[in-house]
Amino acid sequence: MGLIKIFTKAKCPKCPAAKEMGTELKKEGMPVLHYDLDTMDGLAEASFYSILSTPSIIIEDEEEREVVSWRGTVPTLQEVREYLLPLTPSLSPVLRRREG
Numbered sequence: 001m002g003l004i005k006i007f008t009k010a011k012c013p014k015c016p017a018a019k020e021m022g023t024e025l026k027k028e029g030m031p032v033l034h035y036d037l038d039t040m041d042g043l044a045e046a047s048f049y050s051i052l053s054t055p056s057i058i059i060e061d062e063e064e065r066e067v068v069s070w071r072g073t074v075p076t077l078q079e080v081r082e083y084l085l086p087l088t089p090s091l092s093p094v095l096r097r098r099e100g
Contacts, residue, residue, distance in 0.1 A: 002031075002062070002084050003059070003061075003064070004059055005045070005049070005058045005059075006021075006056075007035045007042065007049075008055050010036070010038050014054070014072075017055075018054075018074045021057075021077055024077060025080065037054060055072070055074055056071045067087065
């Protein structure tokens with residue numbers, strides 16, 4: 001199953017939309033991790049992924065390899081789902097239903 005990592009900061013104007021997307025994906029059963037770059041833990045994780053802008057969203061496969069990322073922008077929910085479908089066969093019917 002894929003994993004979604006969302007990197008945000010408190011004063012970022014686009015970050016609320018990224019957080020909202022993460023909340024929606026979590027409701028659909030997706031594993032979503034949020035990292036706050038205003039904390040040491042968030043900065044450490046961001047450093048590992050060379051995150052230089054917020055919001056940043058990374059989708060990883062089950063072996064923690066990056067499949068796709070958006071940095072400094074927020075994709076549509078549909079764009080994210082397109083990358084998640086191949087990674088989440090058990091959730092595919094749920095994700096497909098919500099696309100329509």
